[in-house]
Amino acid sequence: MKMFVINDKKLSLQVLIMTLILVGMIIITQLTVVWMTETYKKNMVVHDTEIAGYLLNQGMDAHQIAMAFTDDKSDNETQMGAVLLKNVGYRESMNTGLVPSVKHFYRKFALVNLFFSSGFSIFLLIVFSFFASQREKQYRDAGGKIQRFMDGDIAIRLEDSNDDSLSMFFAKVNIMATALTAHLEKEKNNRLFLKTTISDIFHQLKTPLTALQMYNEIILDEKIDNPVVESFSQKSQRELLRMENLIQNLLKLAKLDAGTIDLEKSRHQLREFLEKCQACFITRAAFENKKIKLDCDNLISLCCDEIWLGEAVQNIVKNALDHTKATDQIEISGRENSLLIEIIIKDNGLGIDPADIHHIFERFYRSCYSKDREGIGIGLALSKAIIEKHGGTITVQSELGEGTTFHLIFPKLTNL
Template sequence: MRIFDIKDLRKLFISIIIILFSYILLGQVIITLITNDYKKELIKHDYEVAGYLYENKVNMAQLPAAFTHNKSIEDYRSGEILLRNAGYDESINNSLIPSVKAFHNKYAVIVFVLSLGIGIIFFTVLLTFAVKYNKTLEKANSDILNFMNGNYKIRLDDNKEGSLSKLFSAINMMGTSLITHITKEKQNKEFLKDTISDISHQLKTPLAALEMYNEIILDEIVDNDVVNSFNLKIKNELERMESLIQNLLKLAKLDAGAIELNKENCNLKGFLENIIMRFQTRAKFESKKVVLNCDNNISLIWDKEWMLESISNIIKNALEHTKSGNEISISCHNTSVAIIIMIKDNGLGIHSEDFHYIFKRFYRSKFSKNTQGVGIGLTLSKSIVEKHGGTIMVESELGKGTTFNLIFSKLTTL
């Protein structure tokens, strides 16, 4: 029975069973003591009768008086000597005295049946209570699981008296508080998403105009190196602004849960080769290498566009924190429980003060020499990986490089 899965109830039933057996055993011991006392009195009476008969040379006419007249101490002693010599004393086995044996058996059975009956009644009442208690707990457990799965209308039955109802009442209060918090958090995320979306859309128009004006200016032949230099800087900053706006909008949608992933089966090696090709020109220009080591038979089910964004941001981060001549290696590992994508570089590494903040949005390290980043790429990568049920783990040693491990459990991704 499932009620015995509850450790405390199991201990309670075991304790009760031990008590009942102890009670039955104690009852049998008491009956034995009572029987021995009865036997002692019976033997004493027989001693007196035997002594009386012996002392008075009783004939058949005097026989009734042997049982009805008071006996003297002399009668007792005479009878004791007579019967002890015949082996009839208190050490004699009860089975040799039919009346004593019948007395013992009768009351031993009575006490045993009475003890067993009381035990069965007590055990039945306790079992009924335990079953009812267990059903209440199982229903509460089922309701709590349904609540956690999104059915926020469920409430535990706290209309009865007792400590269990007090506990259910406290859980209901906690659930109400949690719903309020979830609702408020959802409203905040919706507000954040809408706000960033509105700002992004509002900025797109003037940004597009600025980019158009800048292109017109760049197309004009201006024989002034300073002007040309500033025009190129303006172009770069406009591109950064557009990238930042797009990333903020993506991050806001992820935070608000407004993204529906379009998952499909994807060959991992081909997917990573496609990403690496996007960075080959930059890597060649900066005298860096991006190498891939991945079996052709590994596949994952994910949203290609979003994972392209995530992995690209990590590779871009690696390129930004490596020097000329450094290498970025990407490898795949297919284990029994997970598929791991390892992106490793032999660059600058992460300072110990920055290690716990690298995924914090807009975080900029005071040790970083990169003035171009805005500190949102890794945040976006982490959110995308977690949206797919994966995990990012980072290992780094200052001056020796950094390794990003993207871990996708086969239980949730295959």
């Protein structure tokens, strides 16, 4: 059987002191018992002396009186004596206060017991409170340092120089903090590298893409009078624009993932912001015979990066236009309560199949119902990333054939 050993010096000291206190209490208790016994014996002798003197004064034989106190008593004599004294009210159940010697004995040792037990309890409480306060101070200091570490002071460490179990635990926490700091530094370097790489790739793609657009525009400007060439040139132009939009969106999404985007937040009137988003699609909606309605109170304001959040809202409105037919309607509304600000984008278009609704924010996911429409399935993923970057959430409700509603929810805390 393995013996339990306490390696914590402070805890060992605490156990030692508590043990010494308990041993001291046992010794004091035993001494008190001896004292009580001696006192009881003295009181008993005094009591018997008083009785003997009284009987002698009443004319009883001195030898018989001495025999009464020194001879062994039979059970019959004990019973007879009990009956005699019971008749005059002298019994075990009588009030202690009626016997002066017993009353004095009780008061004396009740006070002694109260004094020693109270003193022991107070001393034990003081010792325990001292060690508890020392440990509590260590916990508070550690909690404060951990909070500072979480607030960005990654160089701070817990005090682990003492030879106790808590310091051993703090040492493990310090090792973890060092590893986490190294990981954060590595992550920071990776993000910087990723940002640089993304920028380089974008510029490498942008240059040939711009050249292709320029060549295609030259071909379109040339009046070749060849319908086939003109048709393919227009298709090529559309695909080049689509490719440029794809590259731009991928670049934005990659920057959000890398954490290299710093939002420039400021307070904006929500209605004015939504009107700008609506204006981007008025021409297309009119061309496709669709309506875009706006409903928002003029008093609502939202703290956001107008450019980035505008990108998120516009992607959702574009998605609604892509999945509605002529005469359908898209409603953009803003709501506010004491807890949050909400932007709602609702359409009465095709809706989303229940099998697809849990995947629509996944990158490059496209429903089987969208195969005949343009897009690569990155717009909603980008919108979700931007909204979450603002501290908000996005949810969707839809019924196939009835329409879709997106809820962009921003808690008031994000407006601070």
